[in-house]
Amino acid sequence: MSRSGEFCPRCGDEIPEGTDERPELSGAGGQRNSEHVLCDACYFEEFDLVDAPDTIQVRVCSRCGAVHKGNRWVDIGAEDYTDIAVEQVSEALGIHVDAQSVAWQVAPEQLDKNNIRMHAEFSGVIRGTPVTEEVTVPVRISRQTCKRCGKIAGGSFASIVQVRASGRDPTDEERERAEEIAQEYIAAREETGDRNAFITETKSVDDGLDMKISTNQMGLGIAKRITAQLGGSYSDSRRLISEDEDGQELYRMTYAVRLPRYRQGEIIDPEDGDGPVLVRSVQGNLKGVRLATGEDYEASFEEGETPDAQRLGFRDDAQTTTLVAVEDERAVQVLDPETFESKTVPRPDYLDTDADEVPVLKSHAGLHVLPAETDADE
Structure with a gap:
């Protein structure tokens, strides 16, 4: 083994040549100092991998x-x-x-x-x-x-979403769907990593549903989604609740969602002389189909989604009865589902004249043939 002429500063043993890549003690300023190179024995004695x-x-x-x-x-x-x-x-x-x-x-x-x-x-x-x-x-x-769960446990919220309906109370199905829409929206925000997204409380009240939401932005997003899917409109109001550390005013927002007066599948009579209408959509202006003729119906711009009309029933109230005869292009005969008498009623375009039975709705406005289930929401 060739000798280097260098000695270990700890044990004094001579260090073999070939120490250029060997770890060493640092000199002043971290510069390499040949006097500080350790021998293998001393190096491994205090070495930690x-x-x-x-x-x-x-x-x-x-x-x-x-x-x-x-x-x-x-x-x-x-x-x-x-x-x-x-x-x-x-x-x-x-x-x-x-x-x-x-x-x-x-x-x-x-x-x-x-x-x-x-x-x-x-x-x-x-x-x-x-x-x-x-x-x-x-x-x-x-x-x-965590901070988020601490806020939820402490009842923290920044906005309220109130779900109501025009001229009626929301149905159980509408309340459940509104809550589902809110939960789906919050879940989507959570998936993006937003830990400020949560619902503090959901409470069913006599005339609708109240939800306490984590932030004003979340409350607005939920109100928009509910009206987009269930129809209706929303308004907002704010109330000053406090100030932050910088003196900025903090507001609690209330988003009042107002569902349409009528529901999809409801049968109404606008009393315009053209007969009852089966409601097919409450998005924007109310749309439906005339039961007397089968023609499309749409409320005027001014009436929007809540035209003045009498409620006659729902598509689910329909009864199946016998189609007795086709009188002409405008009339057919069906059996009254209650008295079993043969009645002449208007013949709408959607009526299948080859059918043996048809769905009908009987109300104070008379007896009307409804579209078949497969056609009701077209």
């Missing part, structure tokens, strides 16, 4: 399961936090800067619900010498309450 923390705490929300990372809470949708523990241990471990060809693996050991022991094994090459090292890092799952 891995720098590992004594313990790691994983903060999770006991309510929603979110995990605290960095300075924020992150939704992961998991009940088993082993993968999260592996990830955080991996991020916390440090490998010696001089190590080459490093390989490692981590084996989690679940001790109980809140404690995991991480066994990590590392291998690498230092000064041409293969080295291995094993470390064990305890991980504790700390269950807390």
Whole structure:
């Protein structure tokens, strides 16, 4: 072995030649100093391949399961936090800067619900010498309450969405659908990572539905979606509730959703002399079909979705009866479903004259043939 003429500053042994790539003690200003190069024995005596923390705490929300990372809470949708523990241990471990060809693996050991022991094994090459090292890092799952769940538990909300209907109370189906629309909207926002999206409270009241929403923006979005899908309109009002740290005024918004007076599938009589109408749409101006002729009907611009009309019933109130005869292009005979007498009624265009039975609605306005189920919503 050739000699270098250099000596280890710790043990005094002469160091062989070929130390250019060997780790050394730093001199002033971090410059290489040949007097500070350690021999292999002294170098490996204090060498640590891995720098590992004594313990790691994983903060999770006991309510929603979110995990605290960095300075924020992150939704992961998991009940088993082993993968999260592996990830955080991996991020916390440090490998010696001089190590080459490093390989490692981590084996989690679940001790109980809140404690995991991480066994990590590392291998690498230092000064041409293969080295291995094993470390064990305890991980504790700390269950807390995230900021979002804290707000929900504390009843925090910034806006209210009130669902009502013009001239009537919303049906159970409309209330349920309005709540579903709100939940779907919030879920969509949550999927984008928006942790400010939540519904604090949903309450059914005598004349409709009230929902407390996390932010004004969410409340507005829900009001727009309900009217887009169920029809009607909405208005807003605001009330000053406080000021923030900068003196900015904070308002609580109320979005009053007003569902249409009439519902799809309802039969009304506009009393314009052309007979009852089966309502097919309440989006924009009310649209439907005349039961006497089968012609399309649309309320005027001024009437919108709530024209003045008498309520006669619903498509679901229809009864099936016998088509007795076709008198001419404008009239047919059907059996009255209550008295079983033969009655002459208007013949709408949608009537199938080859049918043996047809659906009819009997009301104080008379007896009318309805479209078949497959045609009712066309």
